[in-house]
Amino acid sequence: VRPSADVDDLVERASRGEPRAVARLISLVEDGAPTLRRIAELLSPLTGDALVLGLTGAPGVGKSTTTSALAAAYRAADRRVGVLAVDPTSPFTGGALLGDRVRMQEHATDPGVFIRSMASRGHLGGLAAAAPQAIRIFDAAGCDVVLVETVGVGQSEVEVAALADTTVVLLAPGMGDSIQAAKAGILEVGDVYCVNKADRDGADSTVRELRGMLALGRDAHDPDAGTPPWRAPIVKTVASRGEGIEDLVSAMAAHHEHLEATGELRLRRRARVIAEIEALAVAAVRGELQSKDQAERVAALADQVLAGSLDPYRAADDLRG
Amino acid sequence: VRPSADVDDLVERASRGEPRAVARLISLVEDGAPTLRRIAELLSPLTGDALVLGLTGAPGVGKSTTTSALAAAYRAADRRVGVLAVDPTSPFTGGALLGDRVRMQEHATDPGVFIRSMASRGHLGGLAAAAPQAIRIFDAAGCDVVLVETVGVGQSEVEVAALADTTVVLLAPGMGDSIQAAKAGILEVGDVYCVNKADRDGADSTVRELRGMLALGRDAHDPDAGTPPWRAPIVKTVASRGEGIEDLVSAMAAHHEHLEATGELRLRRRARVIAEIEALAVAAVRGELQSKDQAERVAALADQVLAGSLDPYRAADDLRG
Numbered sequence: 001v002r003p004s005a006d007v008d009d010l011v012e013r014a015s016r017g018e019p020r021a022v023a024r025l026i027s028l029v030e031d032g033a034p035t036l037r038r039i040a041e042l043l044s045p046l047t048g049d050a051l052v053l054g055l056t057g058a059p060g061v062g063k064s065t066t067t068s069a070l071a072a073a074y075r076a077a078d079r080r081v082g083v084l085a086v087d088p089t090s091p092f093t094g095g096a097l098l099g100d101r102v103r104m105q106e107h108a109t110d111p112g113v114f115i116r117s118m119a120s121r122g123h124l125g126g127l128a129a130a131a132p133q134a135i136r137i138f139d140a141a142g143c144d145v146v147l148v149e150t151v152g153v154g155q156s157e158v159e160v161a162a163l164a165d166t167t168v169v170l171l172a173p174g175m176g177d178s179i180q181a182a183k184a185g186i187l188e189v190g191d192v193y194c195v196n197k198a199d200r201d202g203a204d205s206t207v208r209e210l211r212g213m214l215a216l217g218r219d220a221h222d223p224d225a226g227t228p229p230w231r232a233p234i235v236k237t238v239a240s241r242g243e244g245i246e247d248l249v250s251a252m253a254a255h256h257e258h259l260e261a262t263g264e265l266r267l268r269r270r271a272r273v274i275a276e277i278e279a280l281a282v283a284a285v286r287g288e289l290q291s292k293d294q295a296e297r298v299a300a301l302a303d304q305v306l307a308g309s310l311d312p313y314r315a316a317d318d319l320r321g
Numbered sequence: 322v323r324p325s326a327d328v329d330d331l332v333e334r335a336s337r338g339e340p341r342a343v344a345r346l347i348s349l350v351e352d353g354a355p356t357l358r359r360i361a362e363l364l365s366p367l368t369g370d371a372l373v374l375g376l377t378g379a380p381g382v383g384k385s386t387t388t389s390a391l392a393a394a395y396r397a398a399d400r401r402v403g404v405l406a407v408d409p410t411s412p413f414t415g416g417a418l419l420g421d422r423v424r425m426q427e428h429a430t431d432p433g434v435f436i437r438s439m440a441s442r443g444h445l446g447g448l449a450a451a452a453p454q455a456i457r458i459f460d461a462a463g464c465d466v467v468l469v470e471t472v473g474v475g476q477s478e479v480e481v482a483a484l485a486d487t488t489v490v491l492l493a494p495g496m497g498d499s500i501q502a503a504k505a506g507i508l509e510v511g512d513v514y515c516v517n518k519a520d521r522d523g524a525d526s527t528v529r530e531l532r533g534m535l536a537l538g539r540d541a542h543d544p545d546a547g548t549p550p551w552r553a554p555i556v557k558t559v560a561s562r563g564e565g566i567e568d569l570v571s572a573m574a575a576h577h578e579h580l581e582a583t584g585e586l587r588l589r590r591r592a593r594v595i596a597e598i599e600a601l602a603v604a605a606v607r608g609e610l611q612s613k614d615q616a617e618r619v620a621a622l623a624d625q626v627l628a629g630s631l632d633p634y635r636a637a638d639d640l641r642g
Contacts, residue, residue, distance in 0.1 A: 289602055
């Protein structure tokens with residue numbers, strides 16, 4: 001681990017958009033380096049401008065291809081783009097910045113695109129821990145847009161939605177029936193729905209089914225007719241050929257305008273930062289509880305619980321007290 | 322919520338194996354009722370005897386059918402059985418005890434089998450929060466064996482392994498290639514592997530592939546040749562016809578004997594209780610941080626972070642201080 005002076009230098013270089021400095025900083029925050037706090041302090045005044053777009057969906061729907069096509073579209077409009085690809089099922093962290101993922105190769109030589117893979121599995125707090133800092137690093141490096149891509153399994157789609165201003169849920173024809181989709185929780189998190197591989201059989205029925213399910217959800221969850229509610233649109237794409245990508249960009253832009261017009265953008269971002277602050281505070285407490293000085297104490301308490309002479313709640317009180 | 326006197330009565334009735342009392346208690350712990358602590362206190366001296374067996378695997382491998390067949394086998398040996406089916410992808414909690422799941426119907430009228438579904442999604446701490454208490458309730462109700470079944474997605478297989486004395490990982494022919502299996506983390510958690518639907522094409526190649534992968538994992542993770550290590554066996558079953566279930570029971574029994582002989586059973590259970598105590602302590606802290614009195618304070622801190630005048634780590638310090 002480099003000393004703090006080097007961290008100051010790294011942040012300065014990252015803020016000028018230097019890819020190696022960006023990569024190094026993300027590695028440091030991902031590893032939970034002792035310099036984490038200094039990095040966060042230095043990043044603080046440099047951030048707040050990037051639009052954070054989340055993409056989630058089951059394996060095989062074409063998330064990476066869509067992300068790459070979106071990156072190309074934003075580049076064509078001269079926007080700087082950061083891509084954070086989070087795989088909650090992988091124990092491996094792809095440390096290489098730029099071109100570490102096959103489908104992103106077209107952007108490998110573009111200094112206006114930063115690409116980073118991150119494994120959330122095994123990380124304390126998963127996405128919650130390192131991803132917000134990685135997004136801030138991209139933001140500080142001048143990215144106008146940060147695309148956060150994650151596989152939708154378990155709670156990860158909820159986590160990516162919590163990180164993003166706008167969340168796109170991707171589906172593909174024949175990738176599983178509606179019940180699976182509902183179970184996976186995707187209907188709770190989408191601001192925009194994208195049926196990719198729309199040239200395949202069953203695309204229209206996927207759209208129809210999705211539309212029906214979204215309508216159902218609306219009746220149940222949107223009783224306040226006083227405000228104009230956002231109706232999550234469904235966009236059809238064939239990302240591998242770039243088809244529909246402009247529609248997807250437009251749909252996300254419309255959602256962004258909605259968020260700004262209603263003041264919800266600020267509320268979402270505040271909720272995000274509140275969650276982050278609370279997660280850091282809880283992680284600090286957890287670290288103290290799991291520290292070496294506490295190990296004997298908690299083992300003794302556990303033995304009492306195993307012997308039936310203490311219940312776990314009282315043991316937790318004792319541990320804290 | 323009933324007053325505490327009723328809780329005392331409930332625990333007394335549950336300890337006599339009364340299904341309605343067991344169901345009611347599990348609902349109370351699942352809902353995080355204020356009586357939770359009293360319930361834990363009352364359960365404490367009544368528990369510690371049940372063997373906890375975890376079953377995990379991808380959707381479609383036949384977990385419920387296998388669980389049901391195992392329950393039948395233990396019943397044939399006159400053991401009392403609790404079944405806790407946890408679905409980390411479902412937002413719904415199946416509140417009904419007994420016969421709430423189609424594949425468990427054969428046990429619906431057997432007072433020696435308790436069955437409970439639980440959704441971990443949305444619960445604070447997921448499985449970690451309510452499942453250990455539910456297991457204790459089964460234990461206190463006289464269950465010799467508690468089968469904990471969960472869908473293997475994201476981190477849930479790690480969580481179920483953390484709850485169980487012995488973890489069985491189920492696979493089925495053609496349910497996804499080895500890379501998927503490795504990604505899902507199943508190779509880290511299995512004490513026993515079960516290739517179900519073994520009458521299907523590809524069963525032998527699934528066994529072969531799995532054997533190869535387990536051998537690889539062993540080389541990497543088991544350098545200590547001094548102790549006799551557990552070699553996770555692979556059992557073939559056709560659970561729908563009861564084939565191989567006795568082999569599976571034997572394999573789990575052999576693992577249990579190994580755990581007892583090496584002293585690892587006690588270590589595993591202690592680690593489990595330590596994790597539970599720490600989780601409860603952390604949850605208590607989280608509850609305090611998220612309490613109403615703190616809401617304004619954390620919102621003010623979040624606004625400073627959004628304005629770039631404070632970083633999230635310092636905000637977390639302020640919140641705790």
